[in-house]
Amino acid sequence: MENWQVQKLPTGTPGRYCRKNSIIGATMDACVQSPEGYPYALVTSGVEKGNLRELALARMEDLGLKCRDVRTREAGIQDIHNKIKPEEVELVRREYAANEGWETFLSYEDTRQDILVGLLRLRKCGRNVTCPELVGRCSIVRELHVYGTAVPVHGREADKLQHQGYGTLLMEEAERIARREHRSTKLAVISGVGTRHYYRKLGYELEGPYMVKCLV
Structure with missing residues (x-):
């Protein structure tokens, strides 16, 4: 737990799961978002990027996948x-x-x-x-x-x-x-x-x- 608290998650991590998440449950879920309202330069642990959805969609495009989450289809x-x-x-x-x-x-x-x-x-x-x-x-x-x-x-x-x-x-x-x-x-x-x-x-x-x- 201590290691998790003092380390940032690799930005590439969400993209690793795009292929699986685009197939399982995507039509019922919303593609990952990140909290807003605070400067990411002050983030000391957790996700260090504020545009996770944009990054995930770009990664899916690279993989030739189509996003079918709730937001995309609404x-x-x-x-x-x-x-x-x-x-x-x-x-x-x-x-x-x-x-x-x-x-x-x-x-x-x-x-x-x-x-x-x-x-x-x-x-x-x-x-x-x-x-x-x-x-x-x-x-x-x-x-x-x-x-x-x-x-x-x-x-x-x-x-x-x-x-x-x-x-x-x-x-x-x-x-x-x-x-x-x-x-x-x-x-x-x-x-x-x-x-x-x-x-x-x-x-x-x-x-x-x-x-x-x-x-x-």
Whole structure:
């Protein structure tokens, strides 16, 4: 541990794992980023570069690999950089085991153009939960995002993806999976203060730090 604390990580290290990470789980993750807000000349341990994503993408290009992480595929980025918009959007489901629980990654995508419209991360809680709100037959929505150009609250624009109902559809599918497949009696959501009203409209109530809905 002492050696790690006083040594900087080699800048080339992230690039060594590009090939593996571009194949395993890339469609559900965001390519590595680095914290901002402090001068890297003062860094004494850990990563010494502030542009890890740029370096990783450059290394992938050298290896002939295409980055398919969340940020690269999201609709707004595709519109800005490639001037393409999603046309045929469909629900996609991916699943995997993690930390004694079961994760379901739901997304709305244009699979032909590889454009990500929105995503939801649903987890069937394992036995190792410590938060009292999650104990028992409970599932949790860890993340919900709909991508594209920002639209004001209560606003709607036909040519933009936000506020078109994708978030509600993802939540409805998450509730169906939690109820019928997980056999959960309630669904909790990790929600910031600003989005609690949205979940209240979907029937959720504040319980501790979570927005929670009874499924029975």
